[in-house]
Every structure is written in structure tokens, then in C-alpha cells.
Amino acid sequence: MIMIRDEIAADAAAREALLDRCLGERRTAKSSERLREGRLPAEGLALTAELDGEIVGTVRLWHVEAAGIAALMLGPLAVKPELQGAGVGKMLMREALWRAACRGHGAVILVGDAPYYARFGFDPALTRELAMPGPVERERFLAIELRDGALDGARGVLTASGAAIPAAFEAQEVAQAA
Numbered sequence: 001m002i003m004i005r006d007e008i009a010a011d012a013a014a015r016e017a018l019l020d021r022c023l024g025e026r027r028t029a030k031s032s033e034r035l036r037e038g039r040l041p042a043e044g045l046a047l048t049a050e051l052d053g054e055i056v057g058t059v060r061l062w063h064v065e066a067a068g069i070a071a072l073m074l075g076p077l078a079v080k081p082e083l084q085g086a087g088v089g090k091m092l093m094r095e096a097l098w099r100a101a102c103r104g105h106g107a108v109i110l111v112g113d114a115p116y117y118a119r120f121g122f123d124p125a126l127t128r129e130l131a132m133p134g135p136v137e138r139e140r141f142l143a144i145e146l147r148d149g150a151l152d153g154a155r156g157v158l159t160a161s162g163a164a165i166p167a168a169f170e171a172q173e174v175a176q177a178a
């Protein structure tokens, strides 16, 4: 049975291998990576999907802000290719959005395939006033408000606002992922 649980430090190597497999090693060149690098994910919002002890899915959310308005940036989301289409992505998304709402977060932003994320309520209209810190295809730049009006007044380039990874921990993560 698939279990969705909090990510733990020991998941890092398997998570990175899964992301390389699903998204390619060029994934770190993406604009969204500029909002994640050197930062810790939001508290309670780094999730792992596990099946029989194997990591088969991952999603993480990150603190960002624009014009002083706080939001979360979701990504990357990935599911082991052999298990895609079996609902693991949906489980990760639902748990992530539920947890984000329970923790009082007002909005979640992401860059991804609109036909997939529309089913969870993501809409490109909500990012009209926003920009990424790099190139982005507007139709893939999506958001959902978990609280009505949470993105009112948010405009301009998103910036990372999460806690920085302590230097010693960053070195450990790189070593684990190598």
C-alpha cells in the first residue's frame, strides 16, 4: 500500500535519483530551482510516497513572497515512471494542499502542466501579476488560493523567503545525493 509521509533526511539520495529519472539532470537549470536552492522546504510540507520501503514519489513546498505577500511554491512533484497513472501524484498533491491549508498558508504557486494541475484547482489567471526569477511559459505558471484573496496585491518577481539551509547540512545533503 502507498504511504504518504513526511520526508526524512535519509530520503535525500533516493529522492534526488527519482527526480533525475523523472525530470532529467537539467532540472536544476529551471527558474523554479532559483526559489529553492539553499533553502529548507516549508515546515511539514516535504512529502515522500513510499511503497514497500521504496521511495516512489516526492513533492515539496517552499516559502516565497511577492510585494510582501506570502505564498508557497510547489515542486518538484514526481512519481516513479512504472507507477505513473496509478494515483500517487494525486495522493501527494491532495495531502500537500490539505496540509498547507491546515497550516494556514493562503496560496500555492507552481510551474507545470496546466491540464494536470487544473484538476486540483490551479489557474494561470492567478499569476497574471507575478513573474518568476527567470523565463517561464505563462500558461504553465499556475496558482491556487487556499484562502480567498490570498494573492491580492501580490505582484512582481517571486523571491525565496524560506529558512536558509545551514552550511553543514547543505554539505551533508550534497554528499547523500551524490
Ligand SMILES: CC(C)(COP(=O)(O)OP(=O)(O)OC[C@H]1O[C@@H](n2cnc3c(N)ncnc32)[C@H](O)[C@@H]1OP(=O)(O)O)[C@@H](O)C(=O)NCCC(=O)NCCS
Pocket (backbone or CB within 6 Å): 022, 023, 076, 077, 078, 079, 080, 083, 084, 085, 086, 087, 088, 089, 090, 091, 111, 112, 113, 115, 116
Ligand atoms: C506528473 C506526475 C507527477 C503525475 O503523477 P501520477 O501519479 O502519474 O498522476 P496520477 O496517477 O495522480 O494522475 C494521472 C492522471 O493525470 C494525467 N496526467 C499525468 N501527467 C499529466 C500531464 N503532464 N499533463 C496532463 N495530464 C497528466 C494522466 O493522464 C491521468 O489522467 P486520468 O486520471 O484522466 O486517467 C507524474 O506523471 C510524473 O512524475 N511525471 C514526470 C515528472 C513531471 O512531469 N512532474 C511534474 C513537473 S511540473
